[in-house]
Each structure stands twice: as structure tokens, then as C-alpha cells.
Amino acid sequence: MNAASLPASVFVQLARISPAPAGLALLRSALHARRLLLLKVLLVRVHRQRASVGPGALDRFERSWDLLERVERHHPAVVRDVLDYPTTGAWLAGALTEPAGPAFDRLLGHLDNLAVTAALRGGGPLDLTVETPDGLLPLPGVGRLRVAADRVRISADERTARFHPDGSRRAAPAVLTTTGRGRGLLTGRGPGWSAIRPLPRSATRLDDLDPYRVPPGAGGGMAVLAADPAETDHAAWSALWRAAQDLLVRTDPGRAAEVARGVRAVVPVVPHGSRHLGGTLSAAPGAVLTSLPEGVPGMAETLVHELHHSKLATLHELVPLYGPGRDAVHRVGWRPDPRPVAGVLHGAYAHLALADLWRRVATTDGVPTAWRTTAGQQFDDIHDQVGAALPILLESDELTRQGRVFVHHMRRHHVSLGTTPLVAG
Template sequence: MNVASLPASVLAELARTSPAPAGLTLLRSALHTRRLLLLKALLVRVHRERASVGTGALGRFERSWDLLEQVERHRPAVVRDVLDYPTTGVWLAAALAEPAGPGFDRLLNRLDMVALTAALRCGDPLDLTVETADGLLSLPGVGRLRLPSDRVRIIAGNRTVRFHPDAGRHPAPTVLTLVDGRRGVLAGRGPDWSPVRALPRCTARLDDLDPYRVPVGTAGGSVGTPAGHVDTDHAAWSARWRAAQELLARTDPGRAFEVTRSVRVVVPLVPCGPGHRGATLSAAPGAVLTSLPDEAWGLAETLVHELHHSKLATLHELVPLYGPGRDAVHQVGWRPDPRPIAGVLHGAYAHLALADLWRRAATVEGVPKPWRSDVGQQFDELHDQVGEALAILLESDELTTEGREFAHQMRQHHASLGATPLVAG
């Protein structure tokens, strides 16, 4: 996909933070195209550097690639779903950035789990033996199995999957069952099985298991510390998610639909200090990393804000909105540290979406009074901050032609939000 295939009307809708289906469809297509390009880049690198790749790692990678191709030939939708899962993007980014050596070989082994997940979700008969990392079999988007050995034989047939540690005759007590063959949904049972939990009324997952839910080696870093499975209050997360979705549906039904369709993963973070924190990863569009907010509106705001970082990251990969990084930095109202032009654009876009949500919350009936009062008081300050950032963007020579048009459309939407007095009850 290229600039010529991006209609001006869709670019305008995206710039105005509109949840229109055309924009969402385009971004999902762009995400998949990008994921395929990265996977192909990894294959090319492996072939180019095969002399430096360990024999075992190379053989595993090639077998897994063949398996993935086999599944893709007759169940492309399943393969697409696994490849587009946010943590697959984090793994690919890590693998492509890793220098040749043992670390790169270890990262290549993740393709085993990607291909295996696609094959098991496909439901065809399967009999293969794989090696695990520290006895953990991690199936992206499905769950994790703890095994007594680093080698396991996997036998699938009649919609049932059994695991034989050390390729022995006797299976482990854990069993996976294909409960929905059309969508490729697996469910597990057994003492050593931990599922990736589904969030209510949607296809999104609360993923506190995947080893690539945060970038490799960044636990506790800038994105925060990911919460472990045993430390996550799944009932509290489900209740807060349901309440946030209901609140969004009352406040802005289009935004509620966008969140339901676009957020594939919520990664719970360990709380750090007062309030809660949220983050996104450019390599993992569709994933929102956040600690558990105290109120439903806190989660609703975080989902909208972080989703727009994901949307902009995906759009920029499709249509560059700004040029290569320069040394110039700019002061913005929502952060104490000066930001490069990319940070100004990202912040302005995410805060514009939040301002849109706040205006609706302050004027629509049926929202909680504490939230209505709070956003009514904060809207003007945020609106001014976004306006200042838009002035920086429109005066900058770092935006591309498409980036400048994008910023112009943002400014028009920003002006419309402040066109009438805000009434907070």
C-alpha cells in the first residue's frame, strides 16, 4: 500500500480522530502488510547470515517457516490473526535488531511458538516435537503451559491437543481443545495450564503471560513493569473493562466501537506511584499497556488516548508524516521535557482524541457526575495545550506534505471542539 492508495477523505477522518470504519479497515490492512514485510525481512536476514546462525536454531527456524506456510495455504485468516497479534510485532522488532550470536539464535526460536499456535488453531492433525524455553510453552494469544522438561512432543487430532514431555509415551495432564473451529479458538484445562484471559464482550485479551508483552530486556523500564499472571486480579480487570466499555458506549458509541475493534491486547502493569500509567509500543499496534485505574473513566480515557498513539504509529508506517529525526526539540504543555517533532505530533494527536472524549463527557447525559465535573474543569487547559502544539507543527519544516495536511485537519477538528461553550453539570 502506498500514498496513492490512501484517499484524502480517509486521511482527513483519521486526522480528526474519527472512528469511521474506513480508517480502521485501512489501518488494519497496513498493519498486516507491515507485519509480513518484517517477517520476510527476518527470513532474508537468516538466509544471508546462515553461516553465523547455530545449526539447531537454523533447522528449527526453517521447519517452523515450512509449517507456517502449510497452515497459511488453507487457513490464511488464522495465520493472519497470529501474525498480527501485538506481541508478534515486539518479537520481530527484537529479532531484527539483535546482532548475530546466541541472542539472535534464541530469538529465532520464537517462530516455533508462532507457527505452532497457528497450526493448533487450524485444527488439522499434527505430530511434532519442539523445544521450549525453560520448560515454558508459550502460545501467543492462547496461554502458557509449564512442563517438567525442555522438550515436548505435541499430538493433535479430533480437536484435542495432548503434550508428551521428553517425547514420552504418557501425556501431561493438560489438554487443549479446539472449541471454535471457524475462528480457531483453543481452550485448555490442566494443573500446569495458564490461559490468556478474554476481556468481556469483545475479542481483546488481558495478556499477563506472553514473554514479549514488553520489549526484551525492558522490564521495569520506560513502559513500566508488566504484572505477572499470579499477581493480576482478573476479576477486577474484567469488571473495570466492562464498566469502561459501557461508559464509552454512553458517551461516544463510535469511540466504543473503535476500541472494541482495535484494541487486541491489554497488558497489565504493576502500579507505580499515585494514579495510573499507560503506554503503547510502536512495534505492537493494538496493545495498550496500563496499570488498573481506580475508576471506569480512567480506563476509558487511557484506552482512547493510547489507541491513538497506535493509530498514528501505523499510519506513519504507511504514509510518512514527518522526516528523519533532527536535533530540534519543542516544549509542550503536557510534559516537562522538550519533545522532538514526532513526540509533538503523537502527543497532540492522542490529546486531541482525549479532548474530543472530554467534550462529549461534559455535555452528554448519563455519565458519572464526578467525571463530568472533572473533565469540564480540565477541558479548556488541554484544548489550549493541543492548540499550542498544533501551532508548532504547522510552523515546522519537518512535516511531509501528508503530515502538513494531517496537521491542518487536526487543527480544524481542534477548532470545532472549542467553538461552543462547555457546559459541565
């Protein structure tokens, strides 16, 4: 997909933070096209540098590539879903930037996990042995198998897959069963198996298991650490997700649907002391990295805010909105440190979505009075902050032509939010 594939009407909808399904559908198509491109770049690199890749790693990579192609011929939607899962993007980014050597060879081994996941979700016969470094076999978006062995034999038919550590058939195996005919859904049981659990009323996963959910260097200057799966309170996360969705449905049904479709994974991370921490990775759109927010409005805010970072990151890959980074930095109201133009645009876009959210919460009957009052205050602050940031963007020569058009439409939506008096109970 290229910029010519983006209808002007959808571009405007995205700039004005509309939750219309056409925008998210187009961004998903753009994301998939980019994943395929990056995967092809990795294949070309492996072939060109095959002399520097360990023989075992090369054989595994080529076998996994062949398996992925075979599954795609019969189950293209399943393969697409696996490749588009957020952590696949984080893995690809790491593999493409890693110098040749043992670390690169280990990264190549993850293609095994992607191909096996697609094959098991697609169903059908499978009989192969895969390596399990550190005694782990991760299946992205599905779960993780822990074994006391450095390899596992997988035997599967159309409905059931069994995992035999070291090829042994004596020990009781872990088992995965296909439960969603045509949709590639799996459930598991048995020794060493841990599932990535879905959040209520959505396809979103609470992913506390994937090895690439928080890659090294996530957060830039601020260290972001994945939460220990043993400490994940699944009931608390599910309750907060459900309540936040209820709040969004009550105040903005379109946004609620967009969050349910657009957020593919919520990744628990360690808070910074008493501070809540939320973030996204440009390489992994659709994943929200967050510590457990305090309260329902906090969860709704985190989901909306981080989803818009993901949307803008994907759009920028399709239609560049700004040029290469320069030394110029600018003060913004939502952060104490000065930001480059890219940071100003990302922050203004995500905060414009929050201004829209808090305005709706403040003016919706049936929302608790305390929430409405707080939402009104939040709206006032954020609306002013975005209003101060937009001129910085419009006066910058770092925006592309499309970027200037995008910000002009952001400003129009910002102005429209302030035209009706707020009513806070």
C-alpha cells in the first residue's frame, strides 16, 4: 500500500480523530503491507549474508519460512493475523537492526514460533521438532509452553496438537485444541502451558508472556520493564477493561468499537514508583504498554491516548507527516522536557483525542458526577495545551505538505470542541 491508496476523506477523518471504521481498516491494511515488506527485507538479508549465519539457524529459518508459506496457501487470514500481531513488529525491528552474530541467529529462531503458531491455528497435520531456548516455546497471541528440555516435538491433526519434550511420548504432554472453526482459535491445557488471556467482550489479549512484548530499549530514556506474569492480577485487569469499555460505550460508542478493534494487546508493565506508566512502540502498533491504571477513567484515558499514538505511527509510515529529525525542540504543556516536532505532533494528536473524550464524558447524562466534574477540568487543561501546541506545528518547516494539511484539520477539530459550553455536574 502507498500514499495514493489513502482517500482524502479518510485522511481528514484520521486528522479529526474520527473513530469511523474506514480509517482503522485502512491503517490495518497499511500495517500488513509494511509487515510483509519488512519480512521480505529480512529474507533478503539472510540470503545475502548466509555465510555469516550459523548453519543450524539458517536451516531453521528456511524451514520455518517454507512452513509459513504452506499455511498461507490454505489459511491466509490466520497467517495475516499472526504477522500483524504487535509483538511480531517488535521482533522484526530487533532482527533487522541486529548485527550478524549469535544474537542475530537467536532472533531468526523466532520465525519458528510464528510459523508453528500459524500452522497450529490453521489446523491440519503437523509433525516436527522445534528448539526451545531457555526451555520456552512462545506461541504469539496464544500462550507459552515451559519445558525442561531444549527441544519439543509437536504432533498435530485437524483438532488437537500435542507437545512432547525431547520427543518423548512417555510423559503426559501439553495439549492445544482448535475451538474456533475457521478462526484459528486455540485453547490449551497440560504441564507447563500458560495461556495469553483475552480481555472481556473483545479480541484484545492481556499479553504478559510474549518474549518481545517489551523489547530492550523500550521507552527511550525511561526504562520500561515487563511485569512479572506471576504478579498479573487477571481479574483486576479484566474488570477495569470491562468498566472502561462500558464508559466508552456510554459516552462514545464509535470510540469504544475502535478501541476494541484497534488495541490488539494490553501489556502489563512495571509502574515508576507510584506513577502510572503508559506507552506504545512505533514498531508494534496496537499494543498498549501500561501499568494497571487507577480507576475506570484512567483506563479509558490510557487506551484512547495510546491507540492514537499507534494510529499516527502507522499513518506516518504510509504518508510521511514530518521530515527527518532536527535539533529544534519545543516546550509543550503535557511534558516537562522540550520535544522535537515529531514528539509535538504525536503528543498533540493523542491529547486532542483525550480532549474529545473528556468533553463527551463531561456532557453525558448517567456518568457519575465526580467523573463528569473531573472530566470537565481535564478537558479545560488539555484543550488549552493542544491549542498552544498547534501553532508550533503550523509554523514549523519540518512538516511535509501532507503533514501541514493534517494539522490544519486537527486545528479545525480542536476549535469545534470549544464551541459548546461544558456542563459538568
